[in-house]
Amino acid sequence: MDLLPLTEQLLGIRSTADRPDDLRRALDFVLDVVGPGFTVERFESGGKPSALVHAGDHRPHFRVIFNAHLDVVPGTDDQFRPRRDGDRLIARGAQDMKLSALVLASVFRDTAARLPYPIGLQLVTDEEVGGRDGTLHQLEQGVTASFVVIGEHSARRVVAESKGLVTVRLRAVGRAAHSAYQWLGDNALVKVVRAVDAVLAAYSVATGEEWRTTVNVARISSENQALNQVPADATAWLDVRFPPEDTDFTGRTADEVAAHFTSLCPPGVTAEVDHFEPPHRADPDGPDLLALQRAARAQGYSGDLLRKHGAADSRFFFQRGIDAEIFGVGGDGQHGPDEYADLATVEPYRRALTAFLEDLA
Template sequence: MTRWTDRLADLVAIPSTADRPADLRRALDLVVTGVGDGFAVRRFESNGKPSALLHAPGATGPFPVVLNAHLDVVPAPPAQFVPRRDGDRLYGRGTHDMKAAALVMADVFRSVARDLPIALQLVTDEEVGGADGTGHQLAEGVRAGFVVIGEQSGLRVVTESKGICHARLTTTGRAAHAAYPWLGDNALVSLLGALDRLLARYPVPAAEAWATTVNVARVETPNAAFNQVPAAASAWVDIRYPPGDGDFSGRTGSEVAAHLRAVTGVSASVDALGPPHRADPGSAAVTGLREAIRSVGYPGDLLRKHGAADGRYYHALGIDAVIFGPGGDGQHGPDEYVDLTTLEPYHDALRAFLSRWPAAASGPGGSARPG
């Protein structure tokens, strides 16, 4: 495990958050440099977010397999960028989501890419939507037959993940002195009623459920005083939806906004809309990956993820992408850690899969098709 922990500690110590472009580049350069010489490195940048695609010299794609990893993390207090090992766990921001997987993928790529026409895709904006990393590279023509994204999965294979909608609800009223509320119209009260209607339509499940969920992320008014009836109010909502939800799946931003207005009775707008993702669980590629996982002693179970990931950009082009990553817990939280005992089997499973991929791709039901 030492061969992973030293390099991972260096990478975790870089606070590669969206508001620190120099640190995004430092993290990217550290991994690219670690791959070593002898590979082509294609650099990209969009809206200040750098990314890279590594492959054997002369390869142009479509690549039969792309290994995709993001190196950006969500913000955290400075102490979380000081990695700490406790037994088989390494704690720190980004250990699990997903710098450990990125380093393992880079190692696997270095060991096999001279013999196999695969690519390593490194991006720095997944935590803020992915449009300037994976999305931008695809817009520039990068294509794959099959994609493995190293997001955390506990050595299981994620073939389905939810879509994401970021929306704003807004209300207007009439300002008045708080001592005379009957003279005003409280916009915040109207907004809270709208949120109640939205949550009644999409209630928070009592336990994990493959259903549409709504998180109220922020509620605010422009008020600067206690003794004023607010004349305006707004709320941010984060909606996650499975592929089968016709209220959101396959609809445009304007159609979703109209739906939210109908449900809540107030003004609604959509800031971001990302489709759900699904890969064929019976394809030769997925079957081959699961067999490789079993060969290193893990069951290779299928998993659905409630969070969105960059696989949706590939899914939109008809390219199968799955999530497959190591074990751990606490991503985005104060106790995030990676399970160090899963890194070696993760590495070995990826190598086993890639070594068998040409046969799997050409077999019945193979899905190594260009997008």
């Protein structure tokens, strides 16, 4: 448990997307844990810093990359004051994923120089807001690997599959009028509400865990500010998550997905796709994945494969033909008021990662 005091310090850093100084503090903190003797490549995109750590002067093609994000979602003041309850370490980011990040950093520090193949430590600060300025940016700058372990929460299992992500806007244009004379106008907000109803009729709100496409209505808005005016515009924002099996999304272009949503809407409403990223899937019989499962099971983890509903940075590797798995410490409650990491899983996690690297050697 030598990492516990360090973890508590890292959890106290309020590294949310709107606090760039704290994002840098968190990144520098973990780099200090890694210590000297390694090459540190620093990147920045969209105001979000990241780093890639490796042995040797020149960046190689990595046999393995450990990937960790150090940003967290917003929380209350008390969530950035970590506390213990038995084996539970409770704080914002405890499970997602600052403790796992420090374990990955410590295993990298202790093994990178002695392994007969190159490994890298990839530290990013934007995963919670999309990952495009961290992991994706580094890949666009030429970072390559054969296999990636991401320390996200995985319920003591190994995530080899996760859903794709689409963000969609439903736009309606109407005609303004005095609200007392509705027949002279055309209410765009009513059109968008009906469009949302139509989309939810096709993709009902999930009331339990189901491996299917889901649509979250995140926001509905209009530029109209007057109660006595018929709105002439309206927009609904949708967050869509889809599994690889859904052929309305997998293998389609962004324009085709936009046309699909437009076809669900009543006349006068059109769909636009802001972001469209494929699901993530790794070869369940790949030798590296099987090696990771063996190492996890040897330390008491189940090592079973898990399908994850949320998108992760693993999708950026998948797009480039790189197998990426998610494997992190135990815990629960990510993004919630009582998020916690299970401290009893930390040393087995560290031993599993070390054994995995040695097995590959």
